[in-house]
Amino acid sequence: MKNPTRFVQILSRIFQSGVFVNATLGVSIQELLENQLNLSKDFVDCNVATVFLNGKAVDKIDKAMVRKDCEIALSGAMPGFVGATMRRGGYYGTMRQAISYSDDGCLSSENEGLVRIKLYNSLIDPVGMSLAQHGFLITQKDWESLSGTDIKEMPVRELDTQNGKMYLLKI
Amino acid sequence: MDKILRIDMGAEGGPKATVMDLGNYAGLGGRALTSAIISAEVPPLSHALGKENKLVIAPGMLSGTIAANSGRISIGCKSPLTGGIKESNAGGQASQTLAKLGYAAVVIEGKPSADSLYTIFLNKDGVKIQSDDSLKGLGNYDLVDKLQSVYEGKPCYISIGPAGEMMLSAASIACTDMECRPTRHAGRGGTGAVMGSKKVKAIILDDSGVSMRAPKDAEKFKEANKRWVDGLKKHPVTGEGLAAYGTNVLTNVLNEAGGYPTRNFSSGRFEGHTKISGESEAALETERGGNPTHGCHKGCIIRCSGIYNDKDGKYLTKQPEYETVWAHGGNCGIDDLDTIAMLDRLDDDYGLDTIEMGATIGVAMEAGLAKFGDGEAAINLIHQVGKGTDLGRILGSGAAVTGKVFGVERVPVVKGQALPAYDPRAVQGIGVTYATSTMGADHTAGYAVGSNILGIGGKTDPLSPVGQVELSRNLQIATAAVDSTGMCLFIAFAVLDQPETFQALIDMINAFYGLSLTGDDVAALGKSVLENERKFNISAGFSAAHDRLPAFFSNEELEPHNVKFRVTDQELDQVYNW
Numbered sequence: 001m002k003n004p005t006r007f008v009q010i011l012s013r014i015f016q017s018g019v020f021v022n023a024t025l026g027v028s029i030q031e032l033l034e035n036q037l038n039l040s041k042d043f044v045d046c047n048v049a050t051v052f053l054n055g056k057a058v059d060k061i062d063k064a065m066v067r068k069d070c071e072i073a074l075s076g077a078m079p080g081f082v083g084a085t086m087r088r089g090g091y092y093g094t095m096r097q098a099i100s101y102s103d104d105g106c107l108s109s110e111n112e113g114l115v116r117i118k119l120y121n122s123l124i125d126p127v128g129m130s131l132a133q134h135g136f137l138i139t140q141k142d143w144e145s146l147s148g149t150d151i152k153e154m155p156v157r158e159l160d161t162q163n164g165k166m167y168l169l170k171i
Numbered sequence: 172m173d174k175i176l177r178i179d180m181g182a183e184g185g186p187k188a189t190v191m192d193l194g195n196y197a198g199l200g201g202r203a204l205t206s207a208i209i210s211a212e213v214p215p216l217s218h219a220l221g222k223e224n225k226l227v228i229a230p231g232m233l234s235g236t237i238a239a240n241s242g243r244i245s246i247g248c249k250s251p252l253t254g255g256i257k258e259s260n261a262g263g264q265a266s267q268t269l270a271k272l273g274y275a276a277v278v279i280e281g282k283p284s285a286d287s288l289y290t291i292f293l294n295k296d297g298v299k300i301q302s303d304d305s306l307k308g309l310g311n312y313d314l315v316d317k318l319q320s321v322y323e324g325k326p327c328y329i330s331i332g333p334a335g336e337m338m339l340s341a342a343s344i345a346c347t348d349m350e351c352r353p354t355r356h357a358g359r360g361g362t363g364a365v366m367g368s369k370k371v372k373a374i375i376l377d378d379s380g381v382s383m384r385a386p387k388d389a390e391k392f393k394e395a396n397k398r399w400v401d402g403l404k405k406h407p408v409t410g411e412g413l414a415a416y417g418t419n420v421l422t423n424v425l426n427e428a429g430g431y432p433t434r435n436f437s438s439g440r441f442e443g444h445t446k447i448s449g450e451s452e453a454a455l456e457t458e459r460g461g462n463p464t465h466g467c468h469k470g471c472i473i474r475c476s477g478i479y480n481d482k483d484g485k486y487l488t489k490q491p492e493y494e495t496v497w498a499h500g501g502n503c504g505i506d507d508l509d510t511i512a513m514l515d516r517l518d519d520d521y522g523l524d525t526i527e528m529g530a531t532i533g534v535a536m537e538a539g540l541a542k543f544g545d546g547e548a549a550i551n552l553i554h555q556v557g558k559g560t561d562l563g564r565i566l567g568s569g570a571a572v573t574g575k576v577f578g579v580e581r582v583p584v585v586k587g588q589a590l591p592a593y594d595p596r597a598v599q600g601i602g603v604t605y606a607t608s609t610m611g612a613d614h615t616a617g618y619a620v621g622s623n624i625l626g627i628g629g630k631t632d633p634l635s636p637v638g639q640v641e642l643s644r645n646l647q648i649a650t651a652a653v654d655s656t657g658m659c660l661f662i663a664f665a666v667l668d669q670p671e672t673f674q675a676l677i678d679m680i681n682a683f684y685g686l687s688l689t690g691d692d693v694a695a696l697g698k699s700v701l702e703n704e705r706k707f708n709i710s711a712g713f714s715a716a717h718d719r720l721p722a723f724f725s726n727e728e729l730e731p732h733n734v735k736f737r738v739t740d741q742e743l744d745q746v747y748n749w
Contacts, residue, residue, distance in 0.1 A: 095600020
């Protein structure tokens with residue numbers, strides 16, 4: 001597909017529900033974003049304001065570890081009081097303490113594995129573009145939902161994974 | 172804004188208008204003024220729909236000026252929904268217009284003995300009150316269309332729909348937006364029912380021939396407003412995020428956090444969230460020729476609203492905001508934006524609070540009146556309210572009444588008012604605010620300026636396991652103060668992070684009124700507002716037992732994090748100890 005912006009636009013809803021990336025495990029979320037997905041430190045510091053690991057709000061992305069089958073959600077700065085409480089390292093973090101992430105210290109024995117990444121709001125375009133260049137997998141259901149779009153015309157690799165049949169998209 | 176207009180709807184010989192000086196109310200605006208008048212003049216044990224209750228409509232202190240985002244209007248009364256004091260605020264054009272006409276407040280008092288409906292017309296020449304029974308039963312959209320053919324120029328309108336005429340406790344008061352559509356509502360607490368009890372169908376505000384309000388120190392005011400605008404524009408939320416996606420940008424994030432109340436608060440995640448997210452809503456609006464970036468009043472630079480068109484590209488409603496999309500969406504198991512937009516349109520037209528009605532339909536669905544996810548049934552239930560059927564009058568009385576009538580245990584209300592779109596088991600701090608707010612469950616009650624900036628009550632360690640009570644208290648104080656300025660509450664995002672932007676706000680007030688307020692004075696104002704409100708509620712029969720969340724939040728675990736509300740009663744009782 002020649003137009004990467006259009007590619008990301010079409011995939012917007014799928015980015016929101018999550019795509020899969022083959023990642024190095026046992027590293028921090030910060031390392032995943034900067035070293036594997038090639039996002040600059042400045043971009044991460046300034047724009048990736050809200051981060052969830054397995055649904056729990058993360059305060060320190062350099063301490064939250066990437067493990068096999070984990071789910072990472074990334075969002076820009078959120079409005080509202082509750083939006084402010086979700087922000088990483090934010091002043092109001094105590095108000096969502098019940099769902100704040102704390103590391104359990106367990107390490108994965110595997111070096112590589114699939115992790116699910118969800119993108120929201122202002123991060124869909126820029127991080128979606130990085131993911132598109134890195135390559136990512138989507139489920140068969142999501143692949144079928146793209147029927148009628150330009151992406152269906154793209155050459156893709158079909159893979160059998162532990163999560164079932166998946167499709168590798170890369171531009 | 173140096174006068175108060177009092178209209179006695181029950182005066183002998185028909186409604187009588189009197190213009191008075193501000194007297195003891197000088198220096199107050201917005202919520203500070205509505206709550207001061209209600210607490211001083213309305214007997215706390217009076218009936219909310221009786222002649223002793225008053226409806227107070229007050230622009231903010233900076234409304235009618237060039238200050239950006241200063242177009243919030245406060246509407247106060249004793250609430251028929253909660254039985255306590257109420258301040259509900261709205262955007263739209265009314266606040267700017269009423270302030271430019273010079274009124275610090277319009278106080279509607281008494282109750283006509285006859286059944287006629289009235290309109291109140293205000294312009295630079297004075298007040299005209301007329302009875303007009305041809306307006307009976309009109310929805311807000313038809314009402315405004317009809318009035319526009321009567322009144323020349325470009326007035327704005329404050330009105331009620333059929334729900335207000337029926338005096339239903341979930342009835343709202345509509346204010347028209349820049350396109351003269353009745354889309355901006357003082358939704359919470361049944362203010363529309365009080366306006367209906369006074370038999371006032373519409374207030375028409377015409378500011379033809381009137382200038383913007385002039386500050387005492389024009390240069391200082393202009394300079395502070397520039398810093399204010401710069402601060403709002405440079406912040407990532409007020410400058411970009413809200414404009415791009417609106418408040419519904421919160422859907423995905425709250426869902427991810429497991430704090431998105433789903434199917435009447437029975438779980439914290441909704442599988443259909445991406446279909447109704449702000450991201451998907453904005454894309455759909457653009458695709459249909461609507462607009463995801465639109466202000467609700469002149470002078471708004473955040474522009475978090477939008478225009479939602481139907482499948483044929485015709486205007487259907489304004490962009491439904493987060494709480495509405497949640498209330499009629501995930502809370503009812505509905506994942507179709509067109510259905511949610513239609514429900515929003517109907518709420519606006521009948522004159523209903525979208526949060527209360529979404530929560531009520533969620534309770535009704537739990538009771539078996541309809542299945543979760545059945546959008547058509549939800550639309551039908553709102554029509555029942557609009558038509559005033561027996562069932563509709565029950566639903567239009569809110570979630571608490573509906574839960575009682577149909578024997579539902581899980582009824583998400585505090586002081587009779589439905590909880591908004593954040594589950595307090597996931598975000599326990601907001602649970603403290605829901606429980607203890609003078610307004611009943613209200614997400615905006617503890618919303619605004621960072622206590623770290625104001626320094627109210629000292630600093631709190633954000634990672635401390637205690638401190639949620641302190642934070643909630645400080646936020647409620649700060650919010651009460653900001654609600655008095657007429658500023659849109661969304662300015663909170665910028666002043667939360669940028670002390671210099673908060674200072675610009677104080678500087679604007681000082682330059683406008685020739686004052687020298689400090690952050691401490693603002694905090695004192697917020698405290699005095701809450702003290703007035705609290706005093707009224709205690710006299711109306713409220714006690715510590717009313718500052719509690721429903722028991723199911725402490726008894727039922729919320730998926731996916733399996734959390735319960737853990738803040739103790741003893742801690743909740745400390746909120747008003749300052």
